[in-house]
Amino acid sequence: MADFQTALLTAIELVIRLDxxxxxxxxxxxxxxxxxxxxxxxxxxxxxxxxxxxRFPGRRVLIILLNAAMGLPPVVxxxxxxxxxxxxxxxxxxxxxxxxxxxxxxxxxxxxxxxAALTRQTVTDLHEEYDEYLRSIGCGALRSITTLLWDxxxxxxxxxxAGFGRAIAEVGAVLIVGGxxxxxxxxxxTTIALETSKGNxxxxxxxxxxxxTLAVAVxxxxxxxxxxxxxxxG
Amino acid sequence: xxxxxxxxxxMAVILAGVAPGVTTSWADDDRFITVxxxxxxxxxxxxxxxxxRFTADTGIEVRVIALGTGQAIRxxxxxxADVLLVHHTASEEQxxxxxxxxxxxxVMHNDFVIVGPASDPAxxxxxxxxxxxxxxxxEKKAVFxxxxxxxxxxxxxxxxxxAAKINPAEASGTWxxxxxxxxxxxxxxxxxxxxxxxxxxxxxxxxxxxGDLVIxxxxxxxxxxxxxxxxxxSGKHPHVKSDDGQVFIDWLVGESGQRAIAAYRIxxxxxxxxxxxxx
Amino acid sequence: MADSLAxxxxxxxxxxxxxxxxxxxxxxxxxxxxxxxxxxxxxxINLELAHGLRTVILGPNGAGKSLLLRLCHGLIExxxxxxxxxxxxxxxxxxxxxxxxxxxxxxRRKVAENIAHALAAKGVRRRDREALVRASLEQAGLTHLAExxxxxxxxxxxxxxxxxxxxxxxPDVLLLDEPSASLDPAAARAVEELVVRIHAAGTxxxxxxxxxxxxxxxxxxxxxxxxxxLLEHSPADEFFSAPRDPAAARFIRGELID
Numbered sequence: 001m002a003d004f005q006t007a008l009l010t011a012i013e014l015v016i017r018l019d020x021x022x023x024x025x026x027x028x029x030x031x032x033x034x035x036x037x038x039x040x041x042x043x044x045x046x047x048x049x050x051x052x053x054x055r056f057p058g059r060r061v062l063i064i065l066l067n068a069a070m071g072l073p074p075v076v077x078x079x080x081x082x083x084x085x086x087x088x089x090x091x092x093x094x095x096x097x098x099x100x101x102x103x104x105x106x107x108x109x110x111x112x113x114x115x116a117a118l119t120r121q122t123v124t125d126l127h128e129e130y131d132e133y134l135r136s137i138g139c140g141a142l143r144s145i146t147t148l149l150w151d152x153x154x155x156x157x158x159x160x161x162a163g164f165g166r167a168i169a170e171v172g173a174v175l176i177v178g179g180x181x182x183x184x185x186x187x188x189x190t191t192i193a194l195e196t197s198k199g200n201x202x203x204x205x206x207x208x209x210x211x212x213t214l215a216v217a218v219x220x221x222x223x224x225x226x227x228x229x230x231x232x233x234g
Numbered sequence: 235x236x237x238x239x240x241x242x243x244x245m246a247v248i249l250a251g252v253a254p255g256v257t258t259s260w261a262d263d264d265r266f267i268t269v270x271x272x273x274x275x276x277x278x279x280x281x282x283x284x285x286x287r288f289t290a291d292t293g294i295e296v297r298v299i300a301l302g303t304g305q306a307i308r309x310x311x312x313x314x315a316d317v318l319l320v321h322h323t324a325s326e327e328q329x330x331x332x333x334x335x336x337x338x339x340x341v342m343h344n345d346f347v348i349v350g351p352a353s354d355p356a357x358x359x360x361x362x363x364x365x366x367x368x369x370x371x372x373e374k375k376a377v378f379x380x381x382x383x384x385x386x387x388x389x390x391x392x393x394x395x396x397a398a399k400i401n402p403a404e405a406s407g408t409w410x411x412x413x414x415x416x417x418x419x420x421x422x423x424x425x426x427x428x429x430x431x432x433x434x435x436x437x438x439x440x441x442x443x444x445g446d447l448v449i450x451x452x453x454x455x456x457x458x459x460x461x462x463x464x465x466x467x468s469g470k471h472p473h474v475k476s477d478d479g480q481v482f483i484d485w486l487v488g489e490s491g492q493r494a495i496a497a498y499r500i501x502x503x504x505x506x507x508x509x510x511x512x513x
Numbered sequence: 514m515a516d517s518l519a520x521x522x523x524x525x526x527x528x529x530x531x532x533x534x535x536x537x538x539x540x541x542x543x544x545x546x547x548x549x550x551x552x553x554x555x556x557x558i559n560l561e562l563a564h565g566l567r568t569v570i571l572g573p574n575g576a577g578k579s580l581l582l583r584l585c586h587g588l589i590e591x592x593x594x595x596x597x598x599x600x601x602x603x604x605x606x607x608x609x610x611x612x613x614x615x616x617x618x619x620x621r622r623k624v625a626e627n628i629a630h631a632l633a634a635k636g637v638r639r640r641d642r643e644a645l646v647r648a649s650l651e652q653a654g655l656t657h658l659a660e661x662x663x664x665x666x667x668x669x670x671x672x673x674x675x676x677x678x679x680x681x682x683x684p685d686v687l688l689l690d691e692p693s694a695s696l697d698p699a700a701a702r703a704v705e706e707l708v709v710r711i712h713a714a715g716t717x718x719x720x721x722x723x724x725x726x727x728x729x730x731x732x733x734x735x736x737x738x739x740x741x742x743l744l745e746h747s748p749a750d751e752f753f754s755a756p757r758d759p760a761a762a763r764f765i766r767g768e769l770i771d
Contacts, residue, residue, distance in 0.1 A: 129618060132588050132612075132614065136586060136588065136607070136611075136679075137635065138634060139634045140634075147620070151621040151622070153621075229621070232621075233622075233662050233665075
């Protein structure tokens with residue numbers, strides 16, 4: 001209990017003081033995860049919509065794989081990205097290992113299946129409802145897809161937020177590919193891991209509280225979004 | 235549809251705003267080298283203390299990847315670091331012999347200590363012989379937390395068990411518990427289980443969650459913990475920053491680096507002893 | 514109320530409408546069968562619909578009315594037989610038809626945007642859309658709801674919106690599938706009035722219902738469908754006064770038929 005109180009006070013103090021190290025770490029975490037989620041959305045939204053709308057051989061297997069990939073173990077993703085980006089690996093010459101770019105790649109791999117799978121589900125549901133109408137008014141393929149994505153915008157935004165939540169809270173992959181280098185690749189989760197290993201439980205918990213607050217904010221946004229959607233669009 | 239375009243544009247603008255911020259912060263071509271080192275040098279705060287001095291002297295930034303010695307050596311073998319700074323002499327010499335490293339330099343040493351619960355259930359307090367102390371722990375089946383991660387500390391621990399003619403692997407999962415993680419995590423585990431553990435002194439002094447643990451055994455010369463620094467061989471990995479890496483090594487084993495190491499204190503205590511005799 | 518409504522609806526003469534609506538007509542179904550998974554649900558439908566009239570496809574639930582409408586609109590393909598609109602395929606003709614579904618399909622957008630979207634899909638240029646949207650809303654009596662999210666409208670308003678939306682490009686034919694099946698009497702009446710107005714403006718109406726009273730109010734000719742077969746196709750007054758088909762006769766009397 002004493003630990004927890006110390007942690008709480010530490011957290012509040014760090015935030016109130018706008019501790020520069022804390023700000024740097026939080027900002028880097030946000031940048032990496034926002035970028036990863038943006039790329040994941042650029043890949044996952046069209047991919048999910050395509051899988052929802054097109055029939056092709058192996059589609060069912062792909063859907064199963066996609067749903068399974070929502071739970072990809074971060075350390076495995078980290079390991080695979082590490083092996084790819086290592087100087088001894090196929091992408092070694094790019095020199096990306098232990099950079100924020102590597103962390104963006106790892107998070108993007110973790111988040112893309114989440115966004116794609118949720119997009120597929122959303123678009124499938126909407127398509128079931130809209131299909132006959134869209135064909136009735138002679139909607140072409142491209143306009144149909146944009147219509148479905150736009151009308152699914154609230155649920156898709158929730159999917160993207162879910163992806164962001166996973167990215168920002170993940171430690172296994174970014175620790176391996178980022179290396180937790182101070183001022184370069186040190187983000188909230190890796191700092192928490194490091195401070196825990198130093199036995200600085202209060203500081204670790206303090207950062208953890210910042211992270212939890214962020215997660216709560218993300219989820220509150222998601223809930224607000226879907227509430228708005230329900231109120232406005234049934 | 236018009237609304238959608240608007241949102242796409244907003245998204246693009248946000249992206250455009252974020253992307254340069256990110257890329258500039260990590261794509262800048264500042265001079266830097268990557269050093270694969272041990273969790274103990276990072277966790278003890280030594281590197282955070284001395285590296286800014288090096289950067290101030292030379293303009294070269296040092297990026298530290300803190301891993302167990304075994305992992306750090308693997309990272310260096312893959313060419314993912316320019317310099318290796320670890321503490322297991324035999325592995326370091328092997329690394330050089332295999333052609334992955336150029337040359338091993340002695341940098342500094344500190345020492346290991348055996349810590350355990352203040353109540354000392356195995357009764358090893360103030361024993362001078364580390365091997366005998368471990369034998370006593372085994373005999374009493376007192377809980378012992380091992381790194382179990384192929385790190386320098388782990389290798390040292392196994393050496394001590396060997397000297398005591400005990401194979402702790404047979405007791406793995408009973409009184410002998412391998413955490414498979416770094417020094418800090420293992421000390422956290424030891425603190426939580428009221429177990430004995432082998433740790434380097436620097437990490438121990440700095441460790442913030444000691445709980446009921448105290449030092450029981452220290453001073454045995456077998457607990458000596460030497461650190462070596464090695465430049466990764468650019469013959470194996472052409473992209474290695476040999477020049478800046480060598481500058482770092484020269485600084486570290488030279489007078490400025492050695493003085494910086496000697497000057498470092500944790501809670502008023504010296505934690506590392508430079509190899510060079512300083513007057 | 515049903516009676517008073519029936520009186521307010523003017524019967525339209527075939528002759529006077531022939532010139533305005535007709536480019537898509539006649540609709541001809543030739544030996545049309547529909548049997549998904551080998552199970553026949555529509556069999557040997559032969560039908561010719563000329564221009565002008567308000568046609569009601571009547572029959573109990575499960576008779577195949579909705580399927581018949583979907584076949585005519587080209588949403589599904591017949592297993593056997595041919596459907597043509599003035600000699601054109603259903604696909605080619607669909608563009609000049611409007612379709613209203615039993616459960617309103619409304620986009621998750623504002624009322625006006627729902628109509629604008631349909632215009633965009635039909636290739637109407639952006640600058641022409643606004644005026645059409647306004648006229649369409651006015652016709653359906655929805656102008657004051659233009660900025661409301663479409664799915665927050667009442668059931669009757671929603672259905673009137675889908676009708677207005679289906680008619681925004683001034684189709685030759687409006688197909689309606691049980692448009693008021695789930696509405697209360699007042700809302701159903703508003704829908705019927707709108708349908709009559711659209712018809713009066715020159716659009717051919719083909720509509721399904723299982724509601725005999727509604728058929729009496731709206732039909733100028735009746736197609737009676739039962740168990741996937743077309744049993745009778747007669748002018749409305751003949752059908753209701755002297756049905757030729759015994760099942761139709763019992764259905765009109767409100768008896769259960771099987």
